[in-house]
Amino acid sequence: MRSDTIDTFLWNLAARVPAPGGGATAGLHLAQAAALLGMVARYTEGERYAEHADTVVSVRNRADELRVVGIGLAEADASAFDAVAQAYKLPRDSDEATEARSRAITEALVEAGRIPARVIRAAEQVLDLAEQLRPVGNPNVISDVAAAADAARAAASTARINVEINLVGIRDQLARIELGEALAGVDDLLIRADKVTAEVREQIQR
Numbered sequence: 001m002r003s004d005t006i007d008t009f010l011w012n013l014a015a016r017v018p019a020p021g022g023g024a025t026a027g028l029h030l031a032q033a034a035a036l037l038g039m040v041a042r043y044t045e046g047e048r049y050a051e052h053a054d055t056v057v058s059v060r061n062r063a064d065e066l067r068v069v070g071i072g073l074a075e076a077d078a079s080a081f082d083a084v085a086q087a088y089k090l091p092r093d094s095d096e097a098t099e100a101r102s103r104a105i106t107e108a109l110v111e112a113g114r115i116p117a118r119v120i121r122a123a124e125q126v127l128d129l130a131e132q133l134r135p136v137g138n139p140n141v142i143s144d145v146a147a148a149a150d151a152a153r154a155a156a157s158t159a160r161i162n163v164e165i166n167l168v169g170i171r172d173q174l175a176r177i178e179l180g181e182a183l184a185g186v187d188d189l190l191i192r193a194d195k196v197t198a199e200v201r202e203q204i205q206r
Contacts, residue, residue: 001075018085019078023112026119026158027074033126033151034066036144043138052136059129066126070155073119077162080112110175113166116159117182123156124189130196139203146200153193160186 001009001020013020041060049056087108090101130149137145163179170176 001078002071019081020074021078021081022158023077023081023116023119023162024074026116026155026162027070027072027077029070029151029155029158030073030119030122030126031067031070033123033130033148033155034063034070036148036151037126037129037133038063038067040133040137040141040144040148043141044133044136049136049138055132055136059133062125063129066122066129069122070119073115073122077112077115077119080108080115084108084112106170106172106175109166109169110172110179113163113170113175113179116162116166117179119159120156120163120182120186120189123152123159124185126152126155127189127192127196131192134196134199134203142200142203146197149193149196149200153190156186156189156193 001024004012009020013025038060041056041063044052044056084105087101087104090097090104092098092101127149130145130152134142134145160183163183167176167179170179
């Protein structure tokens with residue numbers, strides 16, 4: 001996926017195939033959010049911002065790492081959903097085959113749910129960076145901090161619905177608890193993202 005052109009990816013996204021889908025877009029929302037923060041951090045360097053250098057360098061380095069994480073999760077989600085689709089194609093022409101198919105579906109759904117759960121956790125980290133950078137970032141590109149917060153919001157919200165749709169088919173209670181816990185803080189995360197955007201809008205209107 002990372003070597004695709006944007007046009008190729010969007011054609012694949014629009015195609016009648018199991019993946020890529022919404023889960024992959026959540027990973028890309030995450031990657032874009034991190035990339036935007038990396039860009040703002042690089043514009044917030046030099047003598048004018050020397051007093052904030054430690055914060056800016058820390059944000060830049062972590063944003064670069066999370067950009068790679070986001071792309072990796074987008075690719076992992078596409079692979080995981082392919083595995084779900086293959087599990088549903090398994091034969092059920094005997095009791096043993098039906099049981100094996102059911103196990104394979106559950107295992108694939110659990111793994112497919114874990115990936116967007118990781119997107120949620122990473123989106124929270126991206127939002128942490130946006131909150132750090134917003135007060136000190138170069139005002140000429142401060143709107144991109146809001147864009148990053150909105151992209152992180154989209155990543156978390158999209159990932160949440162993907163966890164929820166996978167939970168529908170999972171009967172394993174331990175797996176349901178594990179994935180359910182990943183959803184607990186999403187509403188707060190969305191509120192925090194909206195707050196960053198509101199603060200940026202207020203800043204640019206002064």
